[in-house]
């Protein structure tokens with residue numbers, strides 16, 4: 001039995017929306033490999049739950065101290081810090097139950113996917129990226145340093161979504177490597193577009209103040225490369241992502257469209 005306020009806090013952030021990019025990637029990979037995507041639904045929910053936990057905790061006053069997320073007041077603004085922390089904790093632990101309790105997966109699949117998710121999100125993955133990002137505040141980073149932080153902070157979970165789709169679809173080790181490289185490129189492209197949107201202001205429609213990351217004293221791609229340079233880098237990574245897909249002998253049109261979506265998205 002989940003206490004009522006905790007349940008409301010969890011539902012508030014999950015139902016606030018979001019692009020559902022990670023679940024869509026996982027299911028699209030499965031379909032590209034000719035597998036039934038229903039088999040990936042609970043793993044897709046697990047990754048979205050874990051992603052939502054990371055956003056709730058990222059918004060806390062002790063972290064990024066944000067007031068708006070997914071176009072709504074952040075979880076701690078509505079429920080208070082203590083409940084927001086617990087809602088995040090609950091979503092993190094629930095994500096592993098979604099995988100382990102999934103009757104559509106065999107024991108080997110559960111083990112592989114849970115292990116991948118744990119490594120991607122854990123202290124050498126997303127949590128490491130968050131810690132390094134906080135430590136780097138105020139420092140001038142090189143492009144390689146910036147890329148390494150983003151690879152952990154946001155890239156690892158995107159890679160996990162794509163590779164988990166491959167695992168559940170029975171992809172070979174060679175194919176999983178190509179999928180991982182595809183995801184790595186779209187992860188970097190995703191971050192560059194996030195930085196560009198912060199300058200061009202399109203995210204204002206969701207309540208994020210223009211330049212908020214810049215005023216946070218963080219290195220961004222446009223700050224390092226200029227706006228045109230950042231756009232060139234964005235296109236280069238999307239092209240490289242598509243190049244990886246071309247190596248696969250599968251119907252990858254939707255995965256190509258998802259790479260294009262990273263460029264065209266306005267929030």
Ligand code: GRG
Pocket residue numbers: 017018019020021051053054055057058063070126127130153154191194267
């Ligand atoms: C607190 C352990 C911990 C980790 C937080 C993911 C993360 C690590 C922080 C998010 C910070 C941030 C806003 C990064 C910019 C890119 C990004 C990941 C945005 C949020 O992901 P979207 O755009 O969100 O997929 P939606 O709401 O669409 O699901």
